[in-house]
Amino acid sequence: MKILLTGAFGNIGLYTLRELLKRNHYVRVFDILNKINKKLANKFKKKVEIFWGDLRNYSDVEKAIENVDFVIHLAAIIPPLADENPELAKEVNVRGTYNIVKAIKAQSIPPKLIFTSSIAVYGDRRKNPLIRVSDPLKPSKGDIYALTKIAAEKIVREAGIDYTIFRLTYITSVEKLDLDPLMFKMPLDTYIEICQAKDVAFALANALESNEVWGKIFNIAGGEKCRTTYKEYLNNMMEIFGLGRNFLPEQAYDNKDFHCGYMDTTESQKILKYQRHTLEDYYNEVREKVGVKRHFMVLIKNLLRTILLKKSEPYQKFRFFKKKYGMFTVSENKLIRKLIASNYYKIEQLEQRILELERLLKKEPESFDESMELSDVI
Numbered sequence: 001m002k003i004l005l006t007g008a009f010g011n012i013g014l015y016t017l018r019e020l021l022k023r024n025h026y027v028r029v030f031d032i033l034n035k036i037n038k039k040l041a042n043k044f045k046k047k048v049e050i051f052w053g054d055l056r057n058y059s060d061v062e063k064a065i066e067n068v069d070f071v072i073h074l075a076a077i078i079p080p081l082a083d084e085n086p087e088l089a090k091e092v093n094v095r096g097t098y099n100i101v102k103a104i105k106a107q108s109i110p111p112k113l114i115f116t117s118s119i120a121v122y123g124d125r126r127k128n129p130l131i132r133v134s135d136p137l138k139p140s141k142g143d144i145y146a147l148t149k150i151a152a153e154k155i156v157r158e159a160g161i162d163y164t165i166f167r168l169t170y171i172t173s174v175e176k177l178d179l180d181p182l183m184f185k186m187p188l189d190t191y192i193e194i195c196q197a198k199d200v201a202f203a204l205a206n207a208l209e210s211n212e213v214w215g216k217i218f219n220i221a222g223g224e225k226c227r228t229t230y231k232e233y234l235n236n237m238m239e240i241f242g243l244g245r246n247f248l249p250e251q252a253y254d255n256k257d258f259h260c261g262y263m264d265t266t267e268s269q270k271i272l273k274y275q276r277h278t279l280e281d282y283y284n285e286v287r288e289k290v291g292v293k294r295h296f297m298v299l300i301k302n303l304l305r306t307i308l309l310k311k312s313e314p315y316q317k318f319r320f321f322k323k324k325y326g327m328f329t330v331s332e333n334k335l336i337r338k339l340i341a342s343n344y345y346k347i348e349q350l351e352q353r354i355l356e357l358e359r360l361l362k363k364e365p366e367s368f369d370e371s372m373e374l375s376d377v378i
Contacts, residue, residue, distance in 0.1 A: 007075030055096030125261030
């Protein structure tokens with residue numbers, strides 16, 4: 001099989017690339033050219049066809065899709081960058097997918113498309129954690145990433161091509177263990193069901209060999225043995241790192257709507273048979289990866305705590321407002337009023353920008369038409 005893999009040098013992309021090569025497929029990778037991707041590409045340059053391009057540029061996409069049998073579309077702008085630059089997220093995640101679909105339809109023999117979406121499209125599920133594919137899509141307020149995925153899904157479904165959509169859960173990988181500030185966005189009482197990136201790659205590769213996936217949407221997650229709560233997950237991970245349970249105060253984590261939950265994967269597992277690793281397997285792999293570094297982490301525990309808390313927006317807000325209302329000093333009250341007054345219009349403009357983006361991303365076509373301009377799609 002000849003396969004185009006977008007986002008090949010991302011976390012899931014690298015595992016998918018290795019799995020496809022293991023199965024002796026011909027792979028053409030499509031990604032943006034930068035120093036990190038170029039370095040990663042050097043490891044595969046004798047094994048794959050490398051195509052540097054930009055999803056926002058239709059001519060790049062059209063050339064990349066020529067004469068392939070399948071497209072696995074992984075490339076996307078994800079949080080926190082999606083939150084910091086919503087316009088970029090919209091352009092890459094929605095326009096990019098539109099270009100992929102348009103280029104597929106332009107081929108004399110259109111390739112089949114596997115599109116990866118996200119559990120984020122279901123929104124916050126703390127009160128109703130079990131998620132089924134048929135559940136309504138209700139992204140959390142202000143979740144631009146989720147809105148772009150919903151818009152992109154619509155484009156794929158209405159395009160009149162052979163497709164399947166994988167809504168991915170909380171993805172883990174021992175190759176990505178850095179403590180990202182995004183970790184503070186999820187409430188501690190959130191239910192999560194992890195899936196290792198290598199199992200997602202296995203599912204994607206198996207989908208290429210299946211006749212049962214086309215025209216369907218699947219939840220992709222690790223199964224019942226991969227379920228826990230976010231608080232318990234963090235405690236176990238911090239303990240493995242040598243930092244101890246309850247390493248950071250609860251105030252470091254947000255309590256606003258986010259996403260995640262337990263996913264009903266009965267159908268996806270039946271067809272794709274990809275759930276090969278449990279949560280305990282992942283913990284053991286992390287232990288092996290951390291190894292003796294754990295002892296060093298213990299020595300810098302207090303320094304790490306300070307650094308992480310400075311990156312936690314909820315904790316910084318907590319520290320600022322921990323005094324009861326009316327208990328600020330006169331000078332503190334003056335400073336608060338001055339800050340709000342001087343930034344009022346920036347705050348208002350930001351709120352309006354988010355609302356406008358949400359409105360645009362919800363404005364979708366009745367059906368896909370290859371003659372449409374992007375403005376017709378979003």
